[in-house]
Amino acid sequence: MDIRKVDLNLLVVFDAMARLRSVNRAAEAVGLSQPATSAALARLRLLFGDALFVRTGAGMKPTPRALELAGPVHQVVETISTEILQQAAFDPALAHRRFTILTPDIGEIAFFPRVLQRLRQEAPNVRLQALSLPRKAAAEALETGAAELAVGFFPDLQKAGYFQQGLFKTSYACIACARNTTVRERMTLRQFLAARHVVVRPEGREHTFDRLLEEKGHHRRVMLELSHFMSLLSILPGSELIATVPDDIATAVERHIKIRRIALPLRPPPIEVQQFWHRRLQHDPANKWLRGLFHEVNRREANEGLPA
Missing domain, CATH: 3.40.190.10 (Periplasmic binding protein-like II)
Known part of the structure; x- marks a missing residue:
């Protein structure tokens, strides 16, 4: 049997039939109409070359082949539902991992002290690595996963494929x-x-x-x-x-x-400090937590200087 020709939705119907032994109840469980569920059952019988579920006076009874398939199919459906389709969670209190942050040495001074205070309280086993790279190398580092976040002044990252969030402006x-x-x-x-x-x-x-x-x-x-x-x-x-x-x-x-x-004899240009991340990490729970922490701790109001 070629798996490329298998509609995985049929396995969901099979799993419901194996558990509920009723076309009507299976239809309700998977959110299909009764005719659509019956059609899916017909396709399952053709796919496996077996009747699978036979109508009796006591309801739909599984054939020996259906009984053999019930356990493995249920495991596949559960795996897809809970491990593949379920949004991964990130618990900073339990996490043991390292995040690499692109920032110049000014960033190490300005951004890390207050972040480390929060990590001690909320994520004691999370480690940070500060990495300073030329601006043009920052994009590749974020794209390849060598770094999770860039914090500072990175004009080369203001382009498609990268998200950005302002922290503050200085001069x-x-x-x-x-x-x-x-x-x-x-x-x-x-x-x-x-x-x-x-x-x-x-x-x-x-x-x-x-x-x-x-x-x-x-x-x-x-x-x-x-x-x-x-x-x-x-x-x-x-x-x-x-x-x-x-x-x-x-x-x-x-x-x-x-x-x-x-006093400078000419008006200096503003410095817009932002954090950047690659689009592939936009929905990653760990990255969401990391950039949320950096934003909460390091954002400033207008004319607000470096915190003590």
Whole structure:
């Protein structure tokens, strides 16, 4: 028998007949009319080459062949109903798994602390892995399953096949060591460009502030380029360098070292922070829970800064 020619709906009718021994009751159980159920029974008899259920004074009685089939068919119907067609569930309290989140090091600072607090309470055996990739590699990582979620500024993911959800909007701040006397708290554009800059450019990523300067034809005096924002904690103290960084980084840095903020001489572009996931995970219960947690914990109102 070629399984490709078998209508699995017939097995549902067979299972109902085997349990209820009545065409009318089987029809009611599977949601078919009595004539449609009788027609399905006729097709089953043809398929198996057996009468299967014979009408007697005591009702429809199964043949020996039907009795042999009853157990396996019921198991198949139950498996399809409960394991294949039933929406999978995800219980974070019982889950033992790891989720990989694409985010730059600014994301590790801004997003993970409050998420970890919730995990300790709600999902003690769920682990997170932060992964920093060039923006153009993020799409492939989400598509292949190497990562479940991307959180941050990912303009390359704003395309078909990927869902996105806004968390908050922020901007840039210029910071310097509190003892840096070479720069004023307010500078002209000329003074700003002539100052000694340290620039943080994570591998394969650029900032919209860099793009703004490039579009306007402005060139800073860059003395040092770094790959990680937290290196500023050891670079800025005692130096004459200034750094223009996302506002969350400025807030995180000033929690550890004494800095002062310098007014930018041009209006910085906004940074729209979002989370992204691939369409194949849109209905996945685990991913729904994960992105729901990130959104609930990390979304902010307008002008709200990095939480303590």
